[in-house]
Amino acid sequence: MASSHPNDDLILEFASGNLESSIGLLMACHIDTCEQCQKKMAAFEEVGGKLLETIEVSMPSSNLFERIEAQLDALEESEASIGSIDPLAALDSTHSDVPAPLREFLPAQMSHIEWEGSSELRRKPLDMIDTDFQIALFEMPVGGSITEHTHDGDEYVVVLQGGYQDQSGSYGVGDFIFSDSTVTHHPKSLPGLNCIFLSVLSGPLKFTT
Amino acid sequence: MAGSDVTNKELIRLIGGIRNKDRRSLEQLFNLFAPRLQAYAIARGCQPNEAEDIVQEVMLAVWQKSHLFDIEKASVSTWLFTLVRNKRIDFYRKEKSGAIISHDLWQEKIHEASGTALEDENQNDLDSKNLRIMINNIPPEQRQVLYKMYFEGKSHIEISKEMSLPLGTVKSRIRLAISKLEHKLKDKLYG
Numbered sequence: 034m035a036s037s038h039p040n041d042d043l044i045l046e047f048a049s050g051n052l053e054s055s056i057g058l059l060m061a062c063h064i065d066t067c068e069q070c071q072k073k074m075a076a077f078e079e080v081g082g083k084l085l086e087t088i089e090v091s092m093p094s095s096n097l098f099e100r101i102e103a104q105l106d107a108l109e110e111s112e113a114s115i116g117s118i119d120p121l122a123a124l125d126s127t128h129s130d131v132p133a134p135l136r137e138f139l140p141a142q143m144s145h146i147e148w149e150g151s152s153e154l155r156r157k158p159l160d161m162i163d164t165d166f167q168i169a170l171f172e173m174p175v176g177g178s179i180t181e182h183t184h185d186g187d188e189y190v191v192v193l194q195g196g197y198q199d200q201s202g203s204y205g206v207g208d209f210i211f212s213d214s215t216v217t218h219h220p221k222s223l224p225g226l227n228c229i230f231l232s233v234l235s236g237p238l239k240f241t242t
Numbered sequence: 243m244a245g246s247d248v249t250n251k252e253l254i255r256l257i258g259g260i261r262n263k264d265r266r267s268l269e270q271l272f273n274l275f276a277p278r279l280q281a282y283a284i285a286r287g288c289q290p291n292e293a294e295d296i297v298q299e300v301m302l303a304v305w306q307k308s309h310l311f312d313i314e315k316a317s318v319s320t321w322l323f324t325l326v327r328n329k330r331i332d333f334y335r336k337e338k339s340g341a342i343i344s345h346d347l348w349q350e351k352i353h354e355a356s357g358t359a360l361e362d363e364n365q366n367d368l369d370s371k372n373l374r375i376m377i378n379n380i381p382p383e384q385r386q387v388l389y390k391m392y393f394e395g396k397s398h399i400e401i402s403k404e405m406s407l408p409l410g411t412v413k414s415r416i417r418l419a420i421s422k423l424e425h426k427l428k429d430k431l432y433g
Contacts, residue, residue, distance in 0.1 A: 042413075045420070049392040050286075050327035052321035053334050075316065080319030080423055081327065081392050082376045088393060091284050093294045098272050101301050102265065108302075126385075 035067045035207035046156060048077035048115070049073055055161060055233045057170040059077035059209075061134035062191045062231055111184060135159075135231070139170075143229065148169070153177055167231045173197065173228040181219040186236025188212045195228035197221060217241055248274060253318035254261050262307040275319075279326045285393040299329045364386055376423055384419040387412060 039047075039060060046052050047060045052135040064070045097177035129141040138159045139146055154177065173179065175195070189211055196205035199218035201224055212218065223230040253274075259267025271297050283293035303325050311321050377385070390396045390404070398416070402409045 045391075045416070046397070047325075050331060051391065051393075051395050051397065053331050057331070057350065059316075063344065077420070078324055079316065079320050080377070080388065080420065081323040082317055084392050085278050085323045085326075085380060086282050088278050088285075088389075091281035091290075092277050092279045092289070093291075093297055097294055097297065098269055101268075104298065107263070107306060118407060149265050162382075175283060183251070213363050 035063065035069075035205075037202070037204055037209070037210055038067065038070055039063060039209050040056065044073050045077050048074045049081060054163040055166040056189060058134055058159075058161065058168065058222065059191050059231055059233045060137060060187050062132050062193065063207060063209040065132055065134060067209075068206045082217060098107060103215055114231075135170075146172075148172055154179060167237050168231070168233050170229060170231055173230075174220045174223055175226075178221040180240050181217060182238040182240045183217040184212055184214050184234070184236060185239055186214070188232060188235075189218040189233040193229045195226040196223040197228045197230070198223060249318070252315045255315050257304075257308050257311060257318060260305060268301065268305055271304065275322055275412060276301070276412070279322065281395055287394050288330070289335070292333065296326065296329045296333055299332075299424055300325045303329070331338075340376050380419050384415045387415040388419050391416065 043052075043056075043060065044064075047057060047064070052060055057198070064074055088177055105127065118159060129136060130143050131139050138161070141158075146157050148157055150156045155172040157172075159168045159170065170193070173195075190204075192204050192206055192208045192210075194206060196203065196208075197220045198204070199220045201216070201218065205223070205225065247272050255420070256267045256271045260271065266361065275291070278294045279297045279300055280290075283296045288296065305320070311318075312363065316324075387401055387405075390401050391398075396404065398409060401407070402412045405412070
């Protein structure tokens with residue numbers, strides 16, 4: 034289970050639907066595996082549900098429900114002709130080792146990812162438009178490390194496979210790590226599997242050595 | 243609401259009907275919540291026709307996934323909130339990237355379980371009602387900040403600019419509001 038978590042402010046922002054792009058995807062990857070943060074998230078969502086009950090209403094067109102029923106008719110017809118297919122079951126394939134929130138962007142198996150760059154630190158950018166952040170997957174081989182660096186902006190990381198350690202601690206699958214420009218670190222991968230992590234950056238790394 | 247006096251228990255009964263593919267149950271849920279879901283999408287900056295598309299998507303998800311909704315873990319309004327929040331994010335991302343968005347990329351599964359029996363949920367209903375009363379009793383300035391965050395999608399910084407309040411004040415209002423609810427939520431969630 035994850036031992037390093039996002040702070041409550043970030044979970045609240047995520048639960049209230051305010052993290053649309055890269056950071057939202059990264060948060061989804063952490064929360065997907067973290068029971069502790071799922072509970073906080075559920076609590077903040079409960080607040081959203083109650084606010085929804087008290088919001089001032091805005092009436093949709095009077096024929097909207099008819100349109101919905103027409104769509105249900107069409108659905109039933111297509112299910113009857115091709116048999117019922119559960120889109121969730123298709124998506125949530127148990128054969129995939131890729132975290133559910135990333136399946137839209139990656140092949141079904143982590144081992145099939147086509148990496149870019151050197152064997153020291155390989156990179157797989159995600160096809161996601163975000164003007165504020167860069168999002169990519171990285172793979173650091175067992176025994177590998179990233180040159181000591183700090184950050185020009187903020188860095189958010191979630192470990193997806195293996196683990197790494199730096200000056201502030203040791204991190205494994207599911208851990209969420211935030212670093213800003215005050216943090217200088219020299220991450221080294223842990224023994225076992227190659228370390229794969231999802232990274233979201235608001236500014237470039239600044240190498241210090 | 244049109245349904246502010248509708249209890250979670252009654253909403254659960256509608257979900258039961260929807261599980262049995264009863265369209266009149268779906269219509270009743272629609273009548274209670276569509277104007278709220280519509281208001282949510284509009285508060286988030288959607289045009290009325292876009293908001294209707296989102297409401298339609300939410301109702302369709304309710305129809306298709308009612309058997310996955312776990313009544314013991316969340317109230318019906320919370321489930322609807324997570325659905326409309328996620329559909330709106332999908333809509334936003336689709337608009338931005340032109341990408342095809344899969345159903346349910348974003349978290350919903352914490353409210354889902356495999357086919358929970360529809361039992362009489364008096365305690366759940368009472369908790370849900372108490373929480374609503376508590377939210378109604380939060381001081382207006384704290385509620386306003388929560389509303390801006392949850393419905394208008396404003397960040398702490400945007401709220402502080404818009405309301406001409408120091409950032410610290412905005413954060414403390416949010417914390418105060420949440421902490422008032424936390425005790426109740428903790429009882430419910432951490433048992």
